Amino acid sequence: MILGISGSPRPKGITAHAVKKILEDCEGETKYISLAGKHIGGCISCLGCTKDNQCKVNDDFPKIAQAMVEAEAIVFGIPNYYDVPNGLSHCLLERCFCFRHQSAFLLKDKPAIIFSTGYSADEENSQVLKIVDHFMVMNKMPVVSKFLVGAFSQCYTCKYSKDCVDGNVVKNNGIVDKITPDMLPPRFDEQPESIIKCENAAHAINATI
Numbered sequence: 001m002i003l004g005i006s007g008s009p010r011p012k013g014i015t016a017h018a019v020k021k022i023l024e025d026c027e028g029e030t031k032y033i034s035l036a037g038k039h040i041g042g043c044i045s046c047l048g049c050t051k052d053n054q055c056k057v058n059d060d061f062p063k064i065a066q067a068m069v070e071a072e073a074i075v076f077g078i079p080n081y082y083d084v085p086n087g088l089s090h091c092l093l094e095r096c097f098c099f100r101h102q103s104a105f106l107l108k109d110k111p112a113i114i115f116s117t118g119y120s121a122d123e124e125n126s127q128v129l130k131i132v133d134h135f136m137v138m139n140k141m142p143v144v145s146k147f148l149v150g151a152f153s154q155c156y157t158c159k160y161s162k163d164c165v166d167g168n169v170v171k172n173n174g175i176v177d178k179i180t181p182d183m184l185p186p187r188f189d190e191q192p193e194s195i196i197k198c199e200n201a202a203h204a205i206n207a208t209i
């Protein structure tokens with residue numbers, strides 16, 4: 001089974017669309033998990049996992065952990081918040097501490113696709129990709145594809161943004177009376193480059209498992 005995890009708190013956002021697109025193009029059984037609405041805190045360093053590599057914290061993580069261990073490969077879609085992974089995704093990655101004790105490394109050798117959504121397009125210098133990549137290294141997971149997918153800035157749906165000098169609407173368009181459709185950043189299905197990246201990522205997974 002190939003597992004796709006959308007780390008966005010928005011269930012129908014661009015991260016969700018891109019994860020689903022990759023899973024559609026993967027061969028064999030797939031499973032999709034959205035972190036939207038899930039309660040996942042950071043690792044509390046209780047060390048309850050050191051004996052059996054199972055997290056004992058009673059929130060939504062242990063069930064997801066089980067799916068991660070069962071998966072042959074994992075797709076991680078991670079929104080960029082302040083140039084770092086968003087909190088929910090970061091908590092999930094931190095909790096993967098439970099998999100590594102006594103040389104178990106339960107995620108070892110599972111191929112990973114990692115992508116980040118955001119309005120920043122600098123793929124080479126993406127801090128989010130670097131951070132998520134580091135978590136993969138710590139779990140001994142080979143990254144077979146790593147890329148950015150374009151996403152909107154919240155300013156485009158904020159009712160105060162037309163003349164907010166600190167926001168992205170004014171930064172990109174100057175002060176406006178109205179946000180018109182031509183100003184809106186592209187949706188996932190309007191991004192041919194991102195769609196191709198997702199297709200290539202799925203092919204990379206298909207070639208490795």
Ligand SMILES: Cc1cc2nc3c(=O)[nH]c(=O)nc-3n(C[C@H](O)[C@H](O)[C@H](O)COP(=O)(O)O)c2cc1C
Pocket residue numbers: 008009010012013014015016078079080081082083084117118119120151152153154
């Ligand atoms: C609190 C917050 C901070 C954000 N910071 C950034 C940022 O620093 N750089 C960026 O490119 N996008 C930033 N964004 C935009 C999100 O990355 C973007 O809306 C998100 O990836 C969209 O994914 P979704 O549609 O799946 O929710 C931020 C969004 C929020 C809510």
